[in-house]
Structure formats: C-alpha cells, structure tokens
Amino acid sequence: MIRSDVLRDIAPVIRDHLVVCxxxxxxxxxxxxxxxxxxxxxxxTMGLSSSIGLGLALAQNKKVISIDGDGSVLTNFxxxxxxxxNVADNYILLIIDNGSYGSTGDQPTYAGKKTSLTAVAKACxxxxxxxxxxxxxxxxxxxxxxxxxxxxxxxxxxxxNIKVPVITMDPVVIRxxxxxxxxx
Amino acid sequence: MSxxxxxxxxxxxxxxxxxxxxxxxxxxxxIDEIEARPEIYHIPSNKEDExxxxxxxxxxxxxxxAIIMQNTAIGVTINTLATxxxxxxxxxxxxxxxxxxxxxxxxxxxxxxxxxxxxxAQLNIPTYHFHRESDANxxxxxxxxxxxxxxxxxxxxxxxxxxGYGDQ
Numbered sequence: 115m116i117r118s119d120v121l122r123d124i125a126p127v128i129r130d131h132l133v134v135c136x137x138x139x140x141x142x143x144x145x146x147x148x149x150x151x152x153x154x155x156x157x158x159t160m161g162l163s164s165s166i167g168l169g170l171a172l173a174q175n176k177k178v179i180s181i182d183g184d185g186s187v188l189t190n191f192x193x194x195x196x197x198x199x200n201v202a203d204n205y206i207l208l209i210i211d212n213g214s215y216g217s218t219g220d221q222p223t224y225a226g227k228k229t230s231l232t233a234v235a236k237a238c239x240x241x242x243x244x245x246x247x248x249x250x251x252x253x254x255x256x257x258x259x260x261x262x263x264x265x266x267x268x269x270x271x272x273x274x275n276i277k278v279p280v281i282t283m284d285p286v287v288i289r290x291x292x293x294x295x296x297x298x
Numbered sequence: 299m300s301x302x303x304x305x306x307x308x309x310x311x312x313x314x315x316x317x318x319x320x321x322x323x324x325x326x327x328x329i330d331e332i333e334a335r336p337e338i339y340h341i342p343s344n345k346e347d348e349x350x351x352x353x354x355x356x357x358x359x360x361x362x363x364a365i366i367m368q369n370t371a372i373g374v375t376i377n378t379l380a381t382x383x384x385x386x387x388x389x390x391x392x393x394x395x396x397x398x399x400x401x402x403x404x405x406x407x408x409x410x411x412x413x414x415x416x417x418x419a420q421l422n423i424p425t426y427h428f429h430r431e432s433d434a435n436x437x438x439x440x441x442x443x444x445x446x447x448x449x450x451x452x453x454x455x456x457x458x459x460x461x462g463y464g465d466q
Contacts, residue, residue, distance in 0.1 A: 134355070154358065158381030162351030166382075169355025169363070172339060173316060192344025196352070200341050289386040293358050 115248035116274035117210050118143045121181075123252045124208075131177045131259070132296060134167040136186050138217030140210065142278040144181070151295040155281055155288050161190030164207050168197055171205035174296060177259060178204060184211040184225035191234075197266070198239030206258050207266045208251075214273040232268045240266045248272070301431055301460075302327035305393070308434075309364060310337045312441040314391070316356040318342065318349035319366040324395040324460045328366060346371035347378040350390065357388050362445060364391040369398070369414045369454065370407075379421055379450055387448045391441055396427070396454040401462050418452050425452040428459040 115123075117140065125148040134154045135141040141155040156163055164187065167180030187193065187209055197207065213226020225231050232245040242263050246254045248271035258265035281288075299307075305328055309317065318341050319329050332340050339361075343349030346367045353363035371394070383390050397404070398411025418425045424447075426440055427433075437453065444451040 158385060159378050162382065165348045165351025166355040169352035170359040173356040173359025173361040190348055192348050196344060196348065285386045296358060
C-alpha cells in the first residue's frame with residue numbers, strides 16, 4: 115500500500131474529526147479523496163503539521179489528527195519533545211512513513227534507512243507510540259481515538275504517488291471554513 | 299510594577315492565553331512572569347518556526363496566541379511567516395529581543411541586528427521598536443491592532459529598553 119491507499123482506508127475514520135494535513139501530495143490526495151470542512155490543508159510550510167495540530171488540540175477539546183510524513187517530521191524534529199512534554203489526550207499524530215520525500219520525487223529519507231521515528235518518538239518521551247503496517251492503520255487509528263490518550267502512530271507504507279490536482283482553494287477560505295467547523 | 303509584569307498584564311488584558319517562547323537573556327523576566335500566570339498556557343518551543351505552527355493551531359482553536367523570541371529568529375521564520383501566518387491571514391504578536399543594538403557585548407549579534415528591520419520591512423510586517431521603558435505604554439494598542447488586522451506584528455525591544463545587560 116502507498117500513502118493514498120492509507121488515506122482512502124482511513125477517510126471514513128478521520129471524517130468526523132479535525133484533521134491537519136501535511137503539505138503537498140498528502141493534502142492534495144485527501145482533498146481529492148474526501149474533502150471536508152474539518153480538514154485543514156497545508157499549502158506550504160513543510161514540517162509544521164504536527165505543531166499546528168498540537169496547538170489546536172491544546173486550545174480546544176475536539177479530537178485532532180495531524181497527518182504528517184517521515185520527511186516532514188525529520189524537518190521539524192524539535193516537535194517530538196514538545197509533544198511529549200505537553201500532553202493533549204485529544205491529539206493523535208499519524209506519521210505516514212514511506213521512507214521518502216514523496217512530493218519532490220521520492221528521494222529517500224533517513225527514516226527509510228537507519229533512523230526509526232518510532233524509537234525517536236519514544237526517546238523524546240512520547241508515552242504511547244505505535245508502529246504499524248499500512249494495512250493495520252485504520253484499526254490502530256480507531257483504537258487510538260477510542261483510547262482518549264495522546265498517541266503517535268508510525269504507519270510504515272510503500273513509497274509512491276498517484277496523480278492529483280493541486281488545491282486551488284484560497285488559504286483564507288480553507289482557514290475560515292476550518293475554524294467554523296472547529297466552533298460547530 | 300516591573301516592566302515584566304506590565305508586559306504580561308497587557309497580554310492577559312488582551313485575552314492572550316497561549317504563549318510560546320524561545321529564550322533570550324533579555325526576555326528571561328517576561329518568560330518567568332508568563333510561566334507564573336494561570337491565565338496563560340506557556341509552551342516553550344525548540345525552534346521559532348515550530349512555535350509559529352503551535353500559535354497557528356491555537357488561533358484556529360479559538361485562543362489568542364503570542365510568540366516571544368530573539369531577532370535572530372526572523373532569519374529562521376521567514377518561510378513560516380510568509381506561507382502560514384500571512385498566507386492564511388492569522389494574527390501573531392511577536393515580542394522580540396532586539397540583540398545587536400547599542401550596549402550589545404556580543405559582536406555576532408550585530409550581524410543579524412543589521413538585517414532585522416530590513417527583513418521585517420521586506421515582509422510588510424508592522425514593526426514597533428521599544429527603546430525607552432515608557433515605549434511599552436503602546437503595547438496594549440499594538441496588541442489590539444494585531445488582532446484587528448490579522449497580521450504578524452513585530453515588537454522589537456532593545457538593550458536600552460531592558461536597562462542594559464547588567465554586569466559584563
């Protein structure tokens with residue numbers, strides 16, 4: 115399974131929750147598969163999906179799922195200690211780890227080589243860290259949502275992309291629609 | 299009242315309840331005061347762009363955020379300011395220690411000081427410079443302005459404003 119297969123699988127699970135989605139293809143794929151007002155699409159700013167999601171989870175009570183990638187977590191490595199030390203039990207960080215920078219041509223990341231993001235997250239102090247295979251992601255995510263515990267999920271999947279159009283929605287429209295969904 | 303108390307009183311009076319900080323010697327008193335206030339959730343960041351991501355999330359969650367950092371962070375955060383805070387039109391007061399100005403003991407700080415105002419101007423970020431302690435009387439109005447216009451706004455605070463660096 116590649117990332118878009120994982121997103122297709124989990125779409126029915128994340129639809130009812132606030133989702134902050136990573137820059138580039140992940141946002142474009144989610145937008146194509148299941149556009150929802152509860153989705154915040156990042157159009158730029160690589161690395162900050164986990165930070166935006168954590169800030170959102172700390173500011174209000176609804177459940178928040180940050181969809182991130184291994185490359186983006188590597189870009190903003192400082193996020194993991196911040197998450198570990200500011201526990202929000204309404205927060206799930208889903209790292210779709212395909213071992214590559216998918217949006218830029220599938221160049222390999224260090225997470226696909228010697229570096230284990232699961233081990234790093236644990237070493238940073240994150241208490242509930244689950245590594246799973248792509249096909250298990252939906253089940254693991256459902257259980258994490260039901261547990262009401264802050265959870266980091268590292269989903270190991272294959273590298274690869276589908277053809278998707280860019281998101282042309284204005285960023286202020288994305289933000290306004292999302293904030294209305296947060297308040298609803 | 300200390301200047302630290304006055305600054306944090308103004309944050310609280312403007313309903314700012316989520317503050318991220320990356321420390322600076324000059325900002326230590328303000329950071330201590332923020333940590334002590336029950337009205338504010340204080341979340342230290344490891345890097346300033348991470349902090350701006352946290353603030354963006356908190357804002358969308360209904361809280362008024364602020365970031366406290368050094369001016370060297372302008373070099374770190376230009377992409378985040380342009381593609382997140384400004385692109386999505388989010389308010390963000392940035393209380394910044396303006397290192398490398400008069401009375402600065404560390405030469406390297408001057409290297410970013412000379413770029414600070416030019417970079418902020420290039421980004422069209424409204425910028426205020428506190429040089430004397432009485433300049434802080436404008437902070438309340440600056441905070442109201444920030445949340446009125448939904449923009450990042452910079453408040454540069456130099457060594458003279460903080461009363462120098464103490465014994466060097």
